[in-house]
Amino acid sequence: MIGFDLTREQKRLVEKARALVREEIIPRALEIDAQGDDRFDWSFAELLAKHNLLCPTIPREYGGLELNHLTTALLLEEIAQGCAGVATVLNTNIHAASPIVLAGTREQKEAFLPLLTSSQPALAAFALTEPSAGSDVGAISSLAEPDGDEYVITGTKDYILNASVASFFTVFACVTPIRNRASLRAFIIPASTPGLTLGRVRNKVGIRYANTSEVLLDGVRVSAYSMVGGNRSGSGYLLLTQTLDRGRALVGAVAVGIAQAAYNLALNHARTRIQFGKPIVKYQAVSFALAEMATKIELARLMTWKACWLIDRDQDHTTASSMAKWYASEVALEAASKAVEILGAGGYMANTLADKYSRDARVLATVEGTNNIQKAIIASLL
Numbered sequence: 001m002i003g004f005d006l007t008r009e010q011k012r013l014v015e016k017a018r019a020l021v022r023e024e025i026i027p028r029a030l031e032i033d034a035q036g037d038d039r040f041d042w043s044f045a046e047l048l049a050k051h052n053l054l055c056p057t058i059p060r061e062y063g064g065l066e067l068n069h070l071t072t073a074l075l076l077e078e079i080a081q082g083c084a085g086v087a088t089v090l091n092t093n094i095h096a097a098s099p100i101v102l103a104g105t106r107e108q109k110e111a112f113l114p115l116l117t118s119s120q121p122a123l124a125a126f127a128l129t130e131p132s133a134g135s136d137v138g139a140i141s142s143l144a145e146p147d148g149d150e151y152v153i154t155g156t157k158d159y160i161l162n163a164s165v166a167s168f169f170t171v172f173a174c175v176t177p178i179r180n181r182a183s184l185r186a187f188i189i190p191a192s193t194p195g196l197t198l199g200r201v202r203n204k205v206g207i208r209y210a211n212t213s214e215v216l217l218d219g220v221r222v223s224a225y226s227m228v229g230g231n232r233s234g235s236g237y238l239l240l241t242q243t244l245d246r247g248r249a250l251v252g253a254v255a256v257g258i259a260q261a262a263y264n265l266a267l268n269h270a271r272t273r274i275q276f277g278k279p280i281v282k283y284q285a286v287s288f289a290l291a292e293m294a295t296k297i298e299l300a301r302l303m304t305w306k307a308c309w310l311i312d313r314d315q316d317h318t319t320a321s322s323m324a325k326w327y328a329s330e331v332a333l334e335a336a337s338k339a340v341e342i343l344g345a346g347g348y349m350a351n352t353l354a355d356k357y358s359r360d361a362r363v364l365a366t367v368e369g370t371n372n373i374q375k376a377i378i379a380s381l382l
């Protein structure tokens, strides 16, 4: 049997996150969202760093809170209710650190993980996608050529979250000219390494707090000790799938947060907007729409929790994680769209919460593997 009661620590964390969101994030979320990708406002990152929440999965011995995935999902849901861009920045840190936590050497952990747990905010980036390799990671063409005790990495990464503000990058590249999954390896590259530069800033329609840009790798020379997870055939691909399988459940949590925020906005409006002499929530068309939203959000949350629960028990979680990410991202989109409808004309106005939820929700079907890819994963494991 399992229960749904949160522990005292989890409740305390949720309360703390809720207060931070209410008092510090919501009042400035729209203003910062409007600034777009061109510049990064460190204030939210500073706020999270002050509470050691910028990468809460990091083990205690490296200064982190060592939150398990379920507790991290609770935190991400709360933060995403205030601003999905902020939740994405923190999720990207978790994602970039995950290969190091899973398979890094003690030296790698000591060198990089404490950066993300310091009260001085620091961010990291996860660089997998390339212009010709999106869903198809087997098409990655970045090459890490061995040269004595070093590797020289050349390639282009695109749509990389946190790129312009990252202290280090977790980069995937192939170690043989025959580029395929077997030759894929993960490297940790400090942002200051010569040859690593930023390309175009990617101006997004949503999650605009999270800065996104191209990363150019031109003869980036790193020590062989920068490789994470060993140098065996397939070791990089294995680490990648382990990271993505965990990350997808956490994208589910961000999606649930957006959906819940959209639902709250719509419910509040429906209770207070009077038409034909009564609140519009009294009309069945509106209340049924809200009932559907509430039910789907609950299901998305339970799927996310279950995927995290399996991850935390080290049980097979690939299918559950893909299902949670796919379903929750669809629910976020649907809830945001319903909220726009229930708010009437006000829901269609630019730079409002309803507008932000719709724009933020749209990306979730694409990141961490598109929803078609989630279906392909689920189908391959039937």
Ligand SMILES: Cc1cc2nc3c(=O)[nH]c(=O)nc-3n(C[C@H](O)[C@H](O)[C@H](O)COP(=O)(O)OP(=O)(O)OC[C@H]3O[C@@H](n4cnc5c(N)ncnc54)[C@H](O)[C@@H]3O)c2cc1C
Pocket: 092, 126, 127, 128, 129, 133, 134, 135, 136, 158, 159, 160, 161, 162, 204, 212, 363, 366, 367, 368, 369, 370, 371, 372, 373, 376
């Ligand atoms: C805002 C944002 C942030 C991102 N951040 C990062 C980041 O930090 N790091 C990183 O590495 N990447 C990042 N990405 C990239 C993201 O992971 C990719 O966009 C995603 O994997 C899809 O790749 P693609 O865009 O090239 O689409 P494509 O792979 O070209 O897919 C296009 C369409 O074809 C479909 N498709 C493709 N192959 C199949 C198939 N076999 N079966 C069925 N349908 C298929 C897809 O579902 C999709 O609908 C980010 C993307 C965005 C938009």
